Amino acid sequence: MSEERIRELARSYFHVYQAVDRGAMEALLADDFTFTSPWDDHISRARYFEHCWPHAGEFRFREPFRIFTQGDEAVVIYETEGKQGGTFHNAELLRFAGDRIRSIDVFFGFVPGAREIQQNATLSS
Numbered sequence: 023m024s025e026e027r028i029r030e031l032a033r034s035y036f037h038v039y040q041a042v043d044r045g046a047m048e049a050l051l052a053d054d055f056t057f058t059s060p061w062d063d064h065i066s067r068a069r070y071f072e073h074c075w076p077h078a079g080e081f082r083f084r085e086p087f088r089i090f091t092q093g094d095e096a097v098v099i100y101e102t103e104g105k106q107g108g109t110f111h112n113a114e115l116l117r118f119a120g121d122r123i124r125s126i127d128v129f130f131g132f133v134p135g136a137r138e139i140q141q142n143a144t145l146s147s
Contacts, residue, residue, distance in 0.1 A: 027121075035123060040082060055067040081103060082105075099111070
């Protein structure tokens, strides 16, 4: 698959999640899809829809995404804005099987300076 096609599919994943389009997401994810994050350990497609999908649409992905491809994989780095406020950034490794996403590994942390803000808020509570 071409690098441009991988970039297009990766962007689609984030746009579909933000738009809360479950039908489009189901078409995008492979039947044996797995999802891993610091809070989710290699969960199945069904568990992804139970556990993660309810949060779809809760934040807006900022453009542009930084997308790096190699073979049938893409690393996407992005920032978001929550509807309730706040910003965070993530990196996600998407693996593809044909035109579908086979797995996603999410890596996240604080936006620069946010850890200090959170620690100060915790100390003053």
